[in-house]
Amino acid sequence: MTVAKQRDTKPSAKTAFVTHDHAGCAAGTLHRAQEAAREKGVRMTPVRQRALEILLEEHRAMGAYEVLDRLAADGFGNQPPVAYRALEFLVENGLAHRVRRLNAFAACMRPGEDHAPVFLICRACGAVAEAGADEVRSALLDAAARHNFTVERATVEALGLCPRCVDGAEAVL
């Protein structure tokens, strides 16, 4: 846990690809997530909160078993359902997202805001950014409408290289 603030960077146009104060960014997002949960009337229990913290601390997509290991190390159960249930809760309540391409999960950077996220996944460093998606979403809805298809949920994921990895080969790896 642990909310060590280091440089109180203002979270202006925060994206995973821009160097920023992870700890502060994570703390802020966690706070907003807690708010969102409270407003929604759902319970942010210890496992759930810890799972979210783990995702926020890493600021990348993590597999369920990876999260599970961390949870177990913190004294929670060490069986798959422990992680899957916490992660499912977070996803259901818009506090995290599932990244299908990676069979993984990532914290939502805009908890509470109704979101239709696009994920930008760097294949070099594994960073995952959540991009604004309004235009993508409306284009998708248009395309679906042309087929008389009713969209309920959408997954939009792009795999490629983030700005830090694309030029230098000094990639984070």
Added chain:
Amino acid sequence: MTVAKQRDTKPSAKTAFVTHDHAGCAAGTLHRAQEAAREKGVRMTPVRQRALEILLEEHRAMGAYEVLDRLAADGFGNQPPVAYRALEFLVENGLAHRVRRLNAFAACMRPGEDHAPVFLICRACGAVAEAGADEVRSALLDAAARHNFTVERATVEALGLCPRCVDGAEAVL
């Protein structure tokens, strides 16, 4: 196998959601796929072709193990790698697509044409349609560009209800 044509519907705006002559549609697509493979200089071996036929016959997303069962029934190997290798080949060569939301695979309806497909997945009947995606794709590229992200591959999948399932509740289930 089997090109029993039933109603020779003209494949004008063919989509999985419009009632049409599956057999004819499948046969035509298979033919185009074979052409595409030949032009590309890759080998369309028996397992590979049969795997594609299976996907085309069903005209829906199928899990690797489901395809495997059918292949085994036709005298091919019955171990997972048999199906995964054939499917991987098809995907690599643009003859099929992977539908991540379903952990499944579907035949490409436009083999050869460089495609950036959007999948419309009916949660009621399981049909999967490949929709035109140019606008979605450009919106996605724009969004990525704003983050200085270089897109290499994209996954766009919508889950919802197809026109046949959305109004009648007589849904296929």
Added chain:
DNA sequence: CTTGACGTGTGATTTTATAACATACATTTA
């Protein structure tokens, strides 16, 4: 005919995800 590349078959294993059931905690209701 031998070599080497590619494809296929097979057994075993790894990784990802759920089912099923028991226990504990929390919130309401009386």
Added chain:
DNA sequence: TAAATGTATGTTATAAAATCACACGTCAAG
């Protein structure tokens, strides 16, 4: 506060999806 109810957690087991590693076969180039 005690009982009742719903919700969350722990744990065992298993299912489903995907890959590894290695043997064998085929076919075309040398």
